[in-house]
Amino acid sequence: MSTPPGAAAFCLRLVRRQLLLAFRRPIDIANPLVFFAMVIALFPLGLGPAPDQLAAFAPGVLWIIALLSNLLTSDTVFRGDYDDGSLEQLLLAPQPLYLSGLAYICAHWLVTGLPLVLISPLFAVMLNLPAAGILALALSLLLGTAVLSLVGAIGAALTVGLRRGGMLISLLILPLYMPVLIFGSACVQAAVTGVPTGPYLAILGAMLSLAIALAPLAVAAGLRISIDA
Amino acid sequence: MTPPAPLLAARSLTLSRGGRELFRDLSLAIGPGDLVQLEGPNGVGKTSLLRILAGLSRYGYEGAVERSGALLYLGHKSAVKAQLTPRENLALHVGGEGSHGDAAIEGALAEVGLYGYEDVPSHTLSAGQQRRVNLARLYLCSSPLWLLDEPFTAIDRAGVGQLQSLFVQHVEGGGAVLLTSHQPLAVDYPVRALTLSQGSAA
């Protein structure tokens, strides 16, 4: 019998729990990466294998695939906990749902966004992205995928109560992904052409700050609505 | 002596679903020492009422609910993660209660008859055993108010008897229990019955 933990300790517990769950099913971490690799393989087949042509498309292509692989996993953020009733318990916890939601998103990013960032140089090489763009790609993905996870969680929270949320969630959140795509791919493009990437990363960072501040509000509201539906 | 302040008070709750009124102007107060059984035929709104009282349903009803003190709500779903062991399920619970020591968790699991199952993956447990993992929270949680939706589902007869004596122990210690169940409680304690019938409450 003990007093409820503070919000920070509780969030740490949630992150540990989500990570433990993810590591018990490592295939779920690997799947988006395999998806990424397979879609990479589609582009030379569709566009032709000419290296300079691939290099020209690489910044945009890499970012679009990152966006899609994030989209594929965003539905799962709250789905499992909704199905087995854990989400009800989370909503009844005395700690603020704003922070709990943020903990879920953080864990989701750690198992989807971060691996993508780490493996992105490999994919960049496969698409002939010039070496100058590789660091910019990793850095822009580092900031950008965090925004994608935050925005995706809004869609996940709003659709978790629906039996077939998968297709709907793309319709809801893809338009919201567009600014990240624009600045993410422009950042890589800038690095390739030798323009400083600082401003682009700063804008992505600003988007991340805004998303951290506001997205959990929408996530909390969405979860309360979904659990009621 | 003034009566103790209620742990849960609901005033004039009215709920309709799909144009059909489930209950109207339902008021109730539950204080320390109350063991309340919510009864009624299927589809009469027992679970809906419990979810409103727990604060999970926020829309679609009229009236007001006030709670003081922490709440433990156990619903139909067991909230047990199949990939985690019973020990991990309790240690990393999302319900927001305090962190429990290993000894406390082992004690609670032993109480619900899962001694020796602490570290096996929960997906190897039977449905009844998984529900028992969830019920172990009753031994760990210090919340005074328990709202339990069909706590006896999939629990064997000995387990049901043990749970019922736990309820009595809890209310005698100043807690309160509101549960839905179709089977009568066989306890040596006054049970308040709250019966929902079609379109009204008595």
Next chain:
Amino acid sequence: MWSFFHKLGSPPWLYGIAGSILRYLLPVTVIALVVGAVWGLLFTAPDFRQGNSYRIIYIHVPAAVVALAGYYVMAAAGAVSLIWRMKMADVAMKAAAPIGAALTFVALFTGSVWGKPTWGTWWVWDARITSMLVLLFLYLGVVALYEAFDNKEAASKACAVLSLVGMVNIPIIYKSVDWWYSLHQPASIKFTGESTIDSSMLYPLLLMITAFYCLFACAMLMNMRAELLEREAKTGWVRKLAAEGAH
């Protein structure tokens, strides 16, 4: 003040007042539309560069302006529904979404038709067209989310959250798309930029914009009345209305 809010929450009162507003607003809308269209299409001089094809702005611009404003109307209704839990705000939000989507589509379609004689192609990834396309997606998202829920009350709340998220994002999306376009603007397509508009063309345009606002209001009120009847189909006042055969 409070009694007004109280009345606003009462479906029969809202149904009635929407009806009386429509009685006056509908003729005004029709007159404004007819006058604006005739004035703009027949009585203004052709543009010295684009000839007569520019006249589509009398449909295109009002539709685009009101479509964007409509999203904010929808989001404002969503905020009211979330903060004050006013059910009538749900009705307003649900009524606004399809109209906004339709106007966005009209703006896109007329923009495309205008693009053919002006740029020689039906579709150009121009900043404004792209932004309108995103707006259409945002509207469709709200409509699709509403339809996906069985519980219409939860549907309204979820759409309210989504439209607020969209409202925060619209300026970001617009600015991003603007910036993106300025980065990629191809040299072969040259725009006149912020050209000034002659007042003889401006006044009919302003009249058409006003008319489109009225049109939006009329369509929204009609939608709200229909939605109210559907939601309240089992209540006394609707039955009475049906029995009277009232309009």
